[in-house]
Amino acid sequence: MAARTRITALAAAVALTAVTGCGAADMTKQASPYAAAQGARTVTLSVQSWVGAQANVAVAKYLLEHELGYRVDTVQVDEVPAWDALSQGRVDAIMEDWGHPEQEERYVDDKKTITSGGELGVTGHIGWFVPKYFADAHPDVTDWKNLDKYADRLRTAESGGKGQLLDGSPSYVTNDKALVKNLDLDYQVVFAGSEAAQITQIRQFAKEKKPFLTYWYKPQWLFEKVPMTEVRLPEYEEGCDADPEKVACAYPHTPLRKFLNTGFSEKGGEAAAFLKNFRWTTEDQNEVALMIADQKLSPEAAAEKWVSSNESTWRKWLPAA
Structure with a gap:
């Protein structure tokens, strides 16, 4: 399927720790204490405000912490400000982007401060x-x-x-x-x-x-x-x-894609490799999203439950020893 030239953003949200709407937070003035931390095993992930994106981040966070030994911070960021935050190193990765051609041209093609992390495996x-x-x-x-x-x-x-x-x-x-x-x-x-x-x-x-x-x-x-x-x-x-x-x-x-801060992509070690490898199905994402939004599990509990039943899927995402 052809990449979209101008895609709409998704509608709003089931919350990250509680129910919030899109636009509840903005990274223009914020920065995670973990973002761009040189030499530290820390990662900061941008969380878009819809529950499918939250599901991606929940599972990535759980595996980064429990399998690779990283400390992970998550920050809710609106879709366009997330690109600015990623370019500036305020966050290290966006796990689900629905297509922002203007930002992609500016930051990936021209400034080269953002690097594609590959497809998520889900078509939106x-x-x-x-x-x-x-x-x-x-x-x-x-x-x-x-x-x-x-x-x-x-x-x-x-x-x-x-x-x-x-x-x-x-x-x-x-x-x-x-x-x-x-x-x-x-x-x-x-x-x-x-x-x-x-x-x-x-x-x-x-x-x-x-x-x-x-x-x-x-x-x-x-x-x-x-x-x-x-x-x-x-x-x-x-x-x-x-x-x-x-x-x-x-x-x-539209095939949904991941994007990484270029510095993190190049120097983020196992975490960067893991996020590039992260690729699952619509069914996987919906399973975790349903646990969070409908069954009211916390994102961490939903991720733990999915991880315990899907080792054959996520084991392939881990960087080779």
């Missing part, structure tokens, strides 16, 4: 979804051309007389307002505020068997609890989302 996709029970009853709703037919049924108190398209946090980059405008749809984008708030709203709709239309993404554990069907938007073609104001196409499918 953002789209519009309706609950399966509604799609089963009204199959034509899965084509965007028919959405206006159902706008009245998808209206809420927050959508101003139009159908509601539920998004996560307004701090995220999405194409949805442009899509609604450019596809001339009778809908209003309504922001829940965070991934956690969006999940709460979706689950409430599902409990009451109400119809809803939401921005959502894969991989995500919620599909196991609330089955949803994607609405077909105009087909994605390379470059169709290059101009944020003119977007009128679907979101692409």
Whole structure:
């Protein structure tokens, strides 16, 4: 699958130690005491605010500490500031990036302060979804051309007389307002505020068997609890989302990637080698995310449980002795 030229960021979050939304912290003024610590067996990992990213970091942290003897700090950073923090050595690695071509050009290609850490093994996709029970009853709703037919049924108190398209946090980059405008749809984008708030709203709709239309993404554990069907938007073609104001196409499918501070990549020893080797499946990530978000395990407990059952997977990530 072609790399995306301009990908939207994911919606918001189940918390790191408690539930938080995207944008809860910003590294522009912060630095971890472990970051760029010369000669020390320490690592600082950036944690994006959605639970899939948290799952990556939880497992990486657990193995770095328990198998390789590192001290690991984690810092929640918004997506774009995370690139600045990584370039400056405030953090050592981003475990899941959904595509930021401007930052990649600036820091990887031009400044060379950031180095690709390879693919995570998970393919991400953002789209519009309706609950399966509604799609089963009204199959034509899965084509965007028919959405206006159902706008009245998808209206809420927050959508101003139009159908509601539920998004996560307004701090995220999405194409949805442009899509609604450019596809001339009778809908209003309504922001829940965070991934956690969006999940709460979706689950409430599902409990009451109400119809809803939401921005959502894969991989995500919620599909196991609330089955949803994607609405077909105009087909994605390379470059169709290059101009944020003119977007009128679907979101692409994107292999998610890791990025490391270049100094850390070159001198980070076993930790850097391990993070480059870290590669798992959508099913692996969802298993850990489900434990954190739905079963309410702590990230460390979820990681420990996954690690205990998947040695054949993670053993390959460890650097050769």
